[in-house]
Amino acid sequence: MAPGITELSERSFEVSKASSGYHGTRDGEDVVAAAAYTGQQPVNACPPANMEDAPLSFTMPSMHKLREAQRRVEHDFRSDTVTVPTVHMMQAMLESSFQDDMYDSTGDESVNRLQDRLVELTGKEAAMWALSGTMGNQICLRTHLVQPPHTVLLDHRAHVHCWESGALPVMSQASVTQVHPKNGIHLTLQDVKKHMIADGNNAKEISEFVRNYPVEEGQKPVAMHLDGARLFDAIAAEGVDLKEYCACFDSISICLAKGLGAPMGSIIVGSKKFINRAKFFRKMFGGGTRQPGMMAAAALSALEYTMPLLPLVHALTRRTADSLREIGYKISLPVQTNMIVLDLEDAGIPPAAFVEYGKRAGVTVFPTGRLVFHHQISAEAASRLVAGLTSLMDDKRAGKELENHKVTGGYM
Known part of the structure; x- marks a missing residue:
């Protein structure tokens, strides 16, 4: 499953398979483990590559759907509400009261x-x-x-x-x-x-x-x-x-x-x-x-799983903000937690172009210039984001005509 935020090198966004929670292959594909934390030590928290050892309540089709959903939100910077359940959260929902x-x-x-x-x-x-x-x-x-x-x-x-x-x-x-x-x-x-x-x-x-x-x-x-x-x-x-x-x-x-x-x-x-x-x-x-027990059980699982990851989310956010400053972007508010608020108007960048260049880089952003990190954002996605916004700034400085049609969305 998709990795949680992983400790990164101060010089690079590159993450090794071991540090990001990858282990083994299945049918020629990498299987990604969700990194959970006990105290300061990361542990492997996902089902093993051998699906026979996975919880009986999960089938291959359902695991595939969950994996695809997690893969999608790894590159989604619109909000920290876009996260999807971990395997343990799904199991907690099945074991909840009714x-x-x-x-x-x-x-x-x-x-x-x-x-x-x-x-x-x-x-x-x-x-x-x-x-x-x-x-x-x-x-x-x-x-x-x-x-x-x-x-x-x-x-x-x-x-x-x-x-x-x-x-x-x-x-x-x-x-x-x-x-x-x-x-x-x-x-x-x-x-x-x-x-x-x-x-x-x-x-x-x-x-x-x-x-x-x-x-x-x-x-x-x-x-x-x-x-x-x-x-x-x-x-x-x-x-x-x-x-x-x-x-x-x-x-x-x-x-x-x-x-x-x-x-x-x-x-x-x-x-x-x-x-x-x-x-x-x-x-x-x-x-x-x-019968809200399923949602409550999911929330309790999320609470215990995610809290230890928040400092790592913030660290990735700050490093990304530093990279964007170096490119020439103005950041409207101090980067204190998991948000970067870019001043697109100051840079002369149309919201439509901001969304489009993000899409070309393989990341999803709102047109407001607000970037929100969460525990399922991957380090690779942060690299893609920086690359896409670098290309946007370079084209702006080169005088290239940028898309400027009306776009909507982006709040909360």
């Missing part, structure tokens, strides 16, 4: 295990499964906002404001105060202080200020919600304690499909009182599920 999460009083066993694991990791009192990141965010906001009038203060680029189909004013009847960070990167305490309206760690400073902000007697204090879509990427990059970071917020929605590699779903964490109330809104928003 309780009705609504009718059964104790819920579903696999869902409970996933929720308990997130409680353990974040230090929060309780957790709740939700179908998607958007649903998780909107449930949290609606739970915090008792009744209008109320306002949500957020970064002007926030997902809950820009990319959730206008759900915030519809679901919670809330107005929005958009903040443009003075540093151009992220909100600071000064940004928040400047925009609050009276009716050490940056997150901790903001949290302490917001939670102590004066409100009229009888009103709820101002709440802190974190759209933790890629929380584990951020924690891995900053090297901060997850529980300490989560303590800065009253609620967190953690997407399991972005970065971690689950097929779908999010987990909301907060106090027991908050989660109990959030369950009511989950049902209202259409998020009551009957």
